[in-house]
Every structure is written in C-alpha cells, then in structure tokens.
Amino acid sequence: GAGVSQSPRYKVTKRGQDVALRCDPISGHVSLYWYRQALGQGPEFLTYFNYEAQQDKSGLPNDRFSAERPEGSISTLTIQRTEQRDSAMYRCASSFRPTSARTDTQYFGPGTRLTVL
Amino acid sequence: KQEVTQIPAALSVPEGENLVLNCSFTDSAIYNLQWFRQDPGKGLTSLLLIQSSQREQTSGRLNASLDKSSGRSTLYIAASQPGDSATYLCAVNTGTYKYIFGTGTRLKVLA
Numbered sequence: 001g002a003g004v005s006q007s008p009r010y011k012v013t014k015r016g017q018d019v020a021l022r023c024d025p026i027s028g029h030v031s032l033y034w035y036r037q038a039l040g041q042g043p044e045f046l047t048y049f050n051y052e053a054q055q056d057k058s059g060l061p062n063d064r065f066s067a068e069r070p071e072g073s074i075s076t077l078t079i080q081r082t083e084q085r086d087s088a089m090y091r092c093a094s095s096f097r098p099t100s101a102r103t104d105t106q107y108f109g110p111g112t113r114l115t116v117l
Numbered sequence: 118k119q120e121v122t123q124i125p126a127a128l129s130v131p132e133g134e135n136l137v138l139n140c141s142f143t144d145s146a147i148y149n150l151q152w153f154r155q156d157p158g159k160g161l162t163s164l165l166l167i168q169s170s171q172r173e174q175t176s177g178r179l180n181a182s183l184d185k186s187s188g189r190s191t192l193y194i195a196a197s198q199p200g201d202s203a204t205y206l207c208a209v210n211t212g213t214y215k216y217i218f219g220t221g222t223r224l225k226v227l228a
Binding site for chain 2: 003004031035037040041042043044045048055059065069091093095106107108110111
C-alpha cells in the first residue's frame with residue numbers, strides 16, 4: 001500500500017503567520033510521530049501519538065507548536081505566529097504496533113519543507 | 118543524555134569500493150539501533166534494524182553490526198554503486214518510542 005504522505009511538500013510563509021502541516025500515516029498504523037530536521041542534522045523528536053492520544057509532546061519547542069490526531073489517523077502539526085527559526089524540514093513517521101512493542105520500524109514520510117521569511 | 122555521533126560527515130569513494138560508516142552513542146542502554154537512508158526530496162528509508170540482543174544484521178550488500186558495550190555500530194556497504202549515494206543516518210531507541218538520530222554521513226559514489 002501507500003507509504004506515509006505529507007502535505008504540503010513545500011510551504012513558504014511570512015513571519016507571524018500560522019501554518020498547518022498534514023500527515024497521512026500508513027493505513028492501520030497505530031503510532032504516529034513528528035520530527036523536525038534542520039539542514040545538515042538528523043531528525044529531532046517533537047511529539048508522539050498512540051491512536052488519537054498524544055502520549056508525549058516533550059519535544060515541542062514552545063507553546064506555539066501543537067499537534068492533533070482526532071480520529072487516530074491523519075495528524076496535523078500547527079505552528080502559530082511563525083518565526084524564522086521555525087524554518088526546517090518537518091517529518092512525520094508511523095509504525096504499526098503500539099509502543100509497548102518497542103521494536104517496531106518507523107516509516108517516514110517525505111517531509112514538509114517550511115520556510116519562514 | 119543520549120548523544121549519537123556519526124563519522125565521517127562526508128565520504129566520496131569510487132564505484133566498487135567497500136566502505137564502512139561509523140555510528141557511536143554515549144549511553145549503552147539501548148533497545149535497538151536503526152540505519153536509515155535519506156535521499157533528497159524523499160522520506161527516510163529504513164535499511165536495517167538491530168535489536169539490542171543482536172550483534173549484526175544483513176540485507177543484500179549491507180551489513181550492520183552493533184557493539185552495545187562500546188557504544189558503537191558500523192554499516193558496511195560492499196561493492197558500492199552510484200545508486201548508493203545518499204545520506205546515511207543511524208538512530209538509537211533507548212526504550213521509548215523516540216529515536217535519537219546522528220547527524221548523518223553524506224556518501225557519494227563516483228562512477
């Protein structure tokens with residue numbers, strides 16, 4: 001089946017605007033993760049969902065960042081009042097089993113490249 | 118705090134050469150370690166997943182080893198091809214769902 005998809009693939013916005021980034025995980029995958037990747041760096045964890053429950057949001061940098069997954073499938077990462085330092089690649093990943101398995105492979109989407117002018 | 122380092126940061130080799138990419142981590146208490154490949158404009162592709170109880174995993178021309186006690190993993194690529202050109206990332210799972218990534222090795226295989 002299809003892999004993880006993200007939209008938009010590219011987003012350019014002006015400082016102070018709000019943006020919403022969408023992630024559509026692999027069908028049937030229970031767990032969903034958001035990461036942020038700066039240029040030349042590896043991805044850094046932002047938040048994690050188990051079904052619709054946000055289990056961990058410790059990686060969200062501040063309260064301008066929020067995420068939801070209301071029906072346990074598609075997730076939206078929202079950044080309010082964007083700043084230039086928010087510019088990065090935002091990646092979503094999903095895995096099949098609940099985290100108690102701990103051995104599951106995470107499947108990553110292509111990412112959304114956010115540029116804040 | 119777990120930190121993951123990858124050496125070298127960039128590597129350029131002629132086609133056909135065997136090569137080794139290195140990954141080191143500071144806390145040996147890991148659940149598993151995963152090697153990913155990152156291509157421009159695409160997602161990360163999982164190459165090999167090594168559980169903490171395993172010493173190595175193989176897939177085709179790729180072989181990954183894990184030495185937990187020394188905090189090291191290596192990815193061995195045999196008979197490299199231009200299509201292997203990509204950024205290779207290692208990531209450790211310390212027993213939660215979070216992966217902690219290294220900064221990656223940018224590999225270029227010259228035809």
